Amino acid sequence: MRSAAEGVGARPVDERRRTDLDRTARARIRDAAVARFGVDGFASTSVRAVAADAGVSAALVIHHFGSKDGLRAACDAHVLETIREGKLATMAGGAGLDTLAALRRLDDAAPVLRYLARVLVEPSPRVAALVDELVEDAVGYSAEGERTGLLRPSRDPRARAAVMIVWSLGALVLHEHVARLLGADLLDGADGIAAYSLPAAELLGEGVLTPAALAQVTALYERLGHAPGRAPSAPAAAPTGPGGEGAPPIPDETR
Amino acid sequence: MRSAAEGVGARPVDERRRTDLDRTARARIRDAAVARFGVDGFASTSVRAVAADAGVSAALVIHHFGSKDGLRAACDAHVLETIREGKLATMAGGAGLDTLAALRRLDDAAPVLRYLARVLVEPSPRVAALVDELVEDAVGYSAEGERTGLLRPSRDPRARAAVMIVWSLGALVLHEHVARLLGADLLDGADGIAAYSLPAAELLGEGVLTPAALAQVTALYERLGHAPGRAPSAPAAAPTGPGGEGAPPIPDETR
DNA sequence: ACGGGCACTGAACGTACGTTTAGATTACTG
DNA sequence: CAGTAATCTAAACGTACGTTCAGTGCCCGT
Numbered sequence: 396m397r398s399a400a401e402g403v404g405a406r407p408v409d410e411r412r413r414t415d416l417d418r419t420a421r422a423r424i425r426d427a428a429v430a431r432f433g434v435d436g437f438a439s440t441s442v443r444a445v446a447a448d449a450g451v452s453a454a455l456v457i458h459h460f461g462s463k464d465g466l467r468a469a470c471d472a473h474v475l476e477t478i479r480e481g482k483l484a485t486m487a488g489g490a491g492l493d494t495l496a497a498l499r500r501l502d503d504a505a506p507v508l509r510y511l512a513r514v515l516v517e518p519s520p521r522v523a524a525l526v527d528e529l530v531e532d533a534v535g536y537s538a539e540g541e542r543t544g545l546l547r548p549s550r551d552p553r554a555r556a557a558v559m560i561v562w563s564l565g566a567l568v569l570h571e572h573v574a575r576l577l578g579a580d581l582l583d584g585a586d587g588i589a590a591y592s593l594p595a596a597e598l599l600g601e602g603v604l605t606p607a608a609l610a611q612v613t614a615l616y617e618r619l620g621h622a623p624g625r626a627p628s629a630p631a632a633a634p635t636g637p638g639g640e641g642a643p644p645i646p647d648e649t650r
Numbered sequence: 651m652r653s654a655a656e657g658v659g660a661r662p663v664d665e666r667r668r669t670d671l672d673r674t675a676r677a678r679i680r681d682a683a684v685a686r687f688g689v690d691g692f693a694s695t696s697v698r699a700v701a702a703d704a705g706v707s708a709a710l711v712i713h714h715f716g717s718k719d720g721l722r723a724a725c726d727a728h729v730l731e732t733i734r735e736g737k738l739a740t741m742a743g744g745a746g747l748d749t750l751a752a753l754r755r756l757d758d759a760a761p762v763l764r765y766l767a768r769v770l771v772e773p774s775p776r777v778a779a780l781v782d783e784l785v786e787d788a789v790g791y792s793a794e795g796e797r798t799g800l801l802r803p804s805r806d807p808r809a810r811a812a813v814m815i816v817w818s819l820g821a822l823v824l825h826e827h828v829a830r831l832l833g834a835d836l837l838d839g840a841d842g843i844a845a846y847s848l849p850a851a852e853l854l855g856e857g858v859l860t861p862a863a864l865a866q867v868t869a870l871y872e873r874l875g876h877a878p879g880r881a882p883s884a885p886a887a888a889p890t891g892p893g894g895e896g897a898p899p900i901p902d903e904t905r
Numbered sequence: 906a907c908g909g910g911c912a913c914t915g916a917a918c919g920t921a922c923g924t925t926t927a928g929a930t931t932a933c934t935g
Numbered sequence: 936c937a938g939t940a941a942t943c944t945a946a947a948c949g950t951a952c953g954t955t956c957a958g959t960g961c962c963c964g965t
Contacts, residue, residue, distance in 0.1 A: 416846075419942095420943085422700050423940090432663070432725065435683070436691070436693060438691060438693035438694040438774070441921075441922065441923085442923060442924085443921090443922080445924090451820070451944090452943065452944050452945075453922095453923085453924090453941075454924085454925085454926090454943075454944065454945080454946095455942075455943055455944075457923075457924060457925085458942075458943075462923075462924080463922095463923065463924090488662075509830070510864070513769070513771075514768070514849040515823075515824060515827070516768075516771055516823055516824070518826055523827065523830060525825075526827050526831070527831070528828075530831060544860060544862065545859065545860055545862065545863035545965080546858050546859065546860065547856060547857065547858055547860060548860070549849075549852060549858075550849075550852060551848075551852075552848055553854060554832060554845070554848070554849035555849045555852060555858065556669075557741070557831040557832055557849070558821075558830075558832070558846065558849045558850050558853060559853065561820065561824050561827060561828055562817040562820060562821065564820070564824060564827075565816065565817060565820015565821055565823060565824050566816050566817065566820055567811075567820070568709045568770075568771055568820060568823050568824065569770060569771070569819060569820050569823065571773055571778075571814050571817060572770070572778065572781050572819075573812075574815070574904075575778060575782075575814055576781070576785060576812040576815075577809060577812055577813075588807070588890075589869070589871040589872065590814065592812045592871045593806070593807055593809070593812045593868065593871050593872065594804075594805075594809035595803060595813050596811070596859065596864060596867045596868055597805060597806075597810060597864075597868075597869065598810060598813060598814065598853075598854065599853065599857055599858045599859050599864075600855070600858075600859040600861070600863070600864030600867070600868075601857055601864070601918080602802065602853070602854055602855050602856055603700070603792075603801050603804075603810065603814070603854050603855075604800065604801065604802070604851065604854050604855040605799060605800055605801065605802060605804055606855070607666050607797070607799065608795075608800040608801065608855070609801075609851060609852075609855030611853075612847070613848065613851055614801060616843070616844040616847045616848050616851065617844065617848065619776040637662065669921075674912090675912075696951075696952065696953085697952080697953060697954085698951090698952080698953090706912095706914090707913065707914050707915075708953085708954090709913075709914065709915080709916095709954085709955085709956090710912075710913055710914075712953075712954060712955085713912075714912090715955075717954075718952095718953065718954090740932085759964095795918075
């Protein structure tokens with residue numbers, strides 16, 4: 396009893412041909428679930444709430460998706476496919492500055508991005524694979540950008556791409572803080588994004604650290620735990636592999 | 651039946667004086683809750699699971715904290731206070747590069763940071779206030795860095811500080827992806843952090859965009875939605891205020 | 906010594922959840 | 936047009952949850 400579709404018996408089943416397997420109520424349920432999961436999270440969303448949003452019974456949700464976890468898997472697949480579809484034109488405008496720029500141009504981008512922001516924080520092989528793809532793409536764009544003179548060369552292009560993707564996605568995950576701090580709604584269309592993109596571009600263009608500070612920080616972090624000539628970044632495939640490296644006794648004071 | 655403290659009747663109540671109000675079982679429950687909430691999330695963690703981890707009964711949790719939400723509030727307060735305590739020495743080493751460097755030097759930093767990474771993604775006035783404080787601190791450090799010649803000047807220092815804080819916290823929230831992509835565990839001590847900090851320092855030092863690309867991106871984002879002379883960033887105090895700015899009809903094509 | 910208060914427990918209560926079941930209605934096939 | 940499969944529902948089931956309750960033992964002031 397939430398939105399429209401009050402008449403449960405008189406369902407508008409023939410708004411599309413039902414020969415299309417992935418339309419009608421099934422798609423309605425899936426979309427409602429994506430929206431709900433994105434706003435409230437998976438654990439805090441009940442099957443009944445999704446069903447009510449979709450205008451169907453809770454039993455039908457189970458009938459179509461087997462279980463609540465099946466529904467989650469379907470949402471994952473749908474959202475990730477949607478993102479992969481829109482990924483093509485990515486980075487065309489911002490040259491690697493905005494990972495999901497193409498996505499936001501879609502009409503109903505907000506629920507998809509909100510869902511993505513949710514699933515990014517909890518472990519999921521599917522999401523990890525998508526992030527790895529984004530990094531791989533960014534590596535490619537980065538190489539091309541270097542060739543065309545838009546991007547500077549890097550000591551470790553893959554690591555640089557990974558950090559930029561993490562920053563981009565991190566800003567998406569923290570979109571509520573971005574909106575409060577800068578007035579930029581990263582889930583919405585290109586409206587207020589400039590308030591985030593302009594300082595980000597300044598950071599990514601001019602940098603913040605002066606050469607002296609950069610040398611200082613680099614020397615600091617190269618001294619501990621990371622030999623300069625060592626393999627600079629993982630091949631973006633291992634599940635959790637090289638992280639940790641045991642626990643060598645580190646000095647207490649780093650300064 | 652999980653870890654130690656199997657003997658429920660024989661509780662080690664006098665490991666500290668119980669005249670200390672905020673020690674003994676109450677602190678054990680709170681710490682167990684911080685750890686559990688950080689790993690599994692609030693909604694997916696049962697009061698009984700927290701009680702079992704702390705070696706007490708579920709009823710005692712309610713007795714001490716009133717309700718599960720009261721327990722959450724106590725965890726919020728404790729974690730945020732811990733972070734505020736360690737915040738002093740922040741940015742001493744990395745010059746604004748690493749927001750929570752001081753925190754990680756603590757012995758049991760991982761649960762606190764994991765909890766913070768969880769609560770950062772869901773709306774909370776308390777967490778928002780903390781983030782606002784971090785930005786405010788960063789503004790101060792940034793001004794000081796400019797004076798001492800470590801940091802470059804900015805067209806909008808507060809916006810730049812906000813973006814850097816968002817990136818730092820975003821990397822923390824996505825620590826699992828950072829670990830997989832770069833092999834750097836941001837929750838742990840200074841061990842593998844270099845694998846993240848080195849490319850981050852390169853980005854923040856030299857930048858990625860060439861001057862031509864920076865001018866291009868800046869011009870693009872200045873054209874839409876953001877007049878150059880306008881108030882550059884919110885005063886970092888309004889709860890959700892200036893974000894959105896209504897809904898002016900934006901042009902469909904942004905390129 | 907003793908009585909009040911506090912920490913703490915096992916058991917129970919009410920509820921909301923995911924899921925199952927049986928049946929109704931609809932759509933398609935021969 | 937009969938039969939069958941698919942779609943969909945209301946109701947019920949079992950469980951796990953947050954919380955309440957009544958009671959037990961221990962500590963501390965007098």
